[in-house]
Amino acid sequence: MAPAPLKRSAGGDATGVASLVVAPTILHVAPHPDDEAVGCPGALLHLRDRGWTVVSLVASLGFSGQWERRRAEAEDAAERAGFVAVFLDPPLNLDLDGDLDLATRRVAAELPAIVESHGASIVVSPSPHDVHHGHEAVGRGVQRAVAALPPTLRWWMWGVWGDLPAPNVYYGYDVGVLDRALHILDAYGGELERNDYRPFLSGRAAANAVMGSERVFGFGSPAASAHPYADLVTEVRLVDGRFMASEPHHLDQGPEPPDRYDVDLTPWLDAPTAHELVGYIREVREGEVRDEAAGS
Numbered sequence: 524m525a526p527a528p529l530k531r532s533a534g535g536d537a538t539g540v541a542s543l544v545v546a547p548t549i550l551h552v553a554p555h556p557d558d559e560a561v562g563c564p565g566a567l568l569h570l571r572d573r574g575w576t577v578v579s580l581v582a583s584l585g586f587s588g589q590w591e592r593r594r595a596e597a598e599d600a601a602e603r604a605g606f607v608a609v610f611l612d613p614p615l616n617l618d619l620d621g622d623l624d625l626a627t628r629r630v631a632a633e634l635p636a637i638v639e640s641h642g643a644s645i646v647v648s649p650s651p652h653d654v655h656h657g658h659e660a661v662g663r664g665v666q667r668a669v670a671a672l673p674p675t676l677r678w679w680m681w682g683v684w685g686d687l688p689a690p691n692v693y694y695g696y697d698v699g700v701l702d703r704a705l706h707i708l709d710a711y712g713g714e715l716e717r718n719d720y721r722p723f724l725s726g727r728a729a730a731n732a733v734m735g736s737e738r739v740f741g742f743g744s745p746a747a748s749a750h751p752y753a754d755l756v757t758e759v760r761l762v763d764g765r766f767m768a769s770e771p772h773h774l775d776q777g778p779e780p781p782d783r784y785d786v787d788l789t790p791w792l793d794a795p796t797a798h799e800l801v802g803y804i805r806e807v808r809e810g811e812v813r814d815e816a817a818g819s
């Protein structure tokens with residue numbers, strides 16, 4: 524069966540649509556195993572349903588004593604989702620006391636070849652401002668990698684621990700999709716035991732449906748969808764070396780032609796994070812709370 528592309532303008536243009544039609548692949552970069560189930564799972568499942576290949580790159584596996592369990596959980600989750608699991612080898616060390624700059628450099632250096640080997644046309648990751656130190660380190664690395672990849676590539680950023688200031692893609696979904704996302708998240712029994720993210724997943728998706736309507740399409744806009752849940756991402760693409768935001772759109776509608784990309788998000792992406800401005804605030808180091816400093 525031929526994979527179904529996103530519904531976009533017939534005939535394509537010079538923006539990479541043709542490659543989407545031939546081999547649509549989206550590559551999700553999870554700083555921790557479980558982030559692919561939390562960041563924008565509804566949108567990933569939708570593309571999977573449409574025939575896209577969803578590659579789930581897992582960048583870290585927690586502390587070395589956890590590697591085996593967390594890798595097994597990630598493989599189970601990928602099987603449940605129908606995603607292709609890929610693991611950075613060796614896993615990144617995203618501990619607060621680890622070398623986070625090294626983690627960023629490794630993502631920047633290793634991601635381009637992974638993107639190219641899978642022929643991915645979209646890369647998904649946390650934004651570099653996602654508050655959790657591991658998410659920010661990976662998001663910053665993805666930013667550098669995207670800057671080195673062809674400008675046809677689209678980069679989606681989600682916000683889990685930190686809000687996105689400028690989401691521009693809305694995907695509304697129903698309880699059936701939410702249940703599938705929860706089923707994927709359920710593969711991470713070890714993490715859910717520490718802190719149960721299931722109500723976070725459903726509550727955040729419900730909040731996204733309401734506030735996302737206005738934050739994506741403009742304050743004062745009506746509800747964007749009749750569905751009770753939504754995923755939001757910020758989509759950018761490199762135009763003349765700048766990270767330009769897509770026009771606000773529903774996932775299936777695709778962005779407007781690139782000549783309308785006039786919001787330059789580069790200054791936001793390049794801006795220092797809150798941590799870089801004021802230092803770490805609420806981070807817990809290994810041994811302080813149940814040896815689980817890595818968090819989600």
Ligand SMILES: [Zn+2]
Nearest residue numbers: 554555558819
């Ligand atoms: Zn995480």
